[in-house]
Amino acid sequence: MQHLRLDWSDGNIGIVYDDSSFGFRMAIRRDLRIILERPGSSLRLFHNWYRVFMPYIQGLVSRIAIDLSDILHSDFDLQPIRTSYLFSLLTYDFIPVRAPRPVSSHQLIGNLLSHRPGEDGRFLSVPSGGAAGPLRTGRLDVEISNFREVAPDVHVREIYDIQAPSNQGYRGIWLDFYCISETVGDGDPALESRIAPRPEFLLEQYTVPYRDFFRDRVVKGFLADFFKDCEFSCAVGTMP
Numbered sequence: 043m044q045h046l047r048l049d050w051s052d053g054n055i056g057i058v059y060d061d062s063s064f065g066f067r068m069a070i071r072r073d074l075r076i077i078l079e080r081p082g083s084s085l086r087l088f089h090n091w092y093r094v095f096m097p098y099i100q101g102l103v104s105r106i107a108i109d110l111s112d113i114l115h116s117d118f119d120l121q122p123i124r125t126s127y128l129f130s131l132l133t134y135d136f137i138p139v140r141a142p143r144p145v146s147s148h149q150l151i152g153n154l155l156s157h158r159p160g161e162d163g164r165f166l167s168v169p170s171g172g173a174a175g176p177l178r179t180g181r182l183d184v185e186i187s188n189f190r191e192v193a194p195d196v197h198v199r200e201i202y203d204i205q206a207p208s209n210q211g212y213r214g215i216w217l218d219f220y221c222i223s224e225t226v227g228d229g230d231p232a233l234e235s236r237i238a239p240r241p242e243f244l245l246e247q248y249t250v251p252y253r254d255f256f257r258d259r260v261v262k263g264f265l266a267d268f269f270k271d272c273e274f275s276c277a278v279g280t281m282p
Contacts, residue, residue: 064090100246223241
């Protein structure tokens with residue numbers, strides 16, 4: 043346990059495990075949110091960490107909730123009301139396979155102005171009266187979300203957040219992908235009722251956000267279409 047230490051650097055109590063392959067930070071914020079995060083790394087290292095660590099996440103969160111209930115002298119055990127996963131990528135230097143010159147981030151993201159991720163994450167045309175072309179100046183961001191029933195009466199919101207700032211000559215694209223336990227309408231507008239979220243499901247079924255969403259729909263579907271016929275580089279933290 044020599045790599046484990048307490049951390050108060052951001053004003054919240056947390057623990058940090060310093061390790062080049064399996065490092066992470068877990069913090070409890072003042073609003074009682076429990077945050078688990080790890081430094082940027084290669085996808086292979088992340089996969090290995092996720093496979094080893096995440097089977098314990100539900101028990102760890104439950105233990106923290108019990109301890110917080112004791113500390114706060116609560117008459118009832120604290121329970122999670124929302125579970126959210128975030129997978130982030132930083133990509134840059136987009137070079138078409140059949141062309142020697144790189145393309146800008148706006149040229150790539152412009153395709154999303156008339157398309158959206160479909161059932162399997164691949165591009166699906168959006169019927170509209172004419173989509174705008176990619177912007178020539180400034181920042182171009184697109185955020186698209188899909189609701190999905192991942193189990194009977196269990197719904198999540200999957201968010202595709204693509205950001206193309208204009209700095210460094212439209213050279214980079216930041217991509218954030220969220221899988222969030224969500225409350226949704228029951229489909230009957232006359233009743234105006236809502237189906238309650240099931241945040242514990244994403245803690246129990248931790249493969250759903252990573253395997254079903256990130257691997258199958260984001261990497262194999264969305265990114266395959268977004269970077270179609272284009273090579274690119276990835277960076278950790280900032281572009282070189």
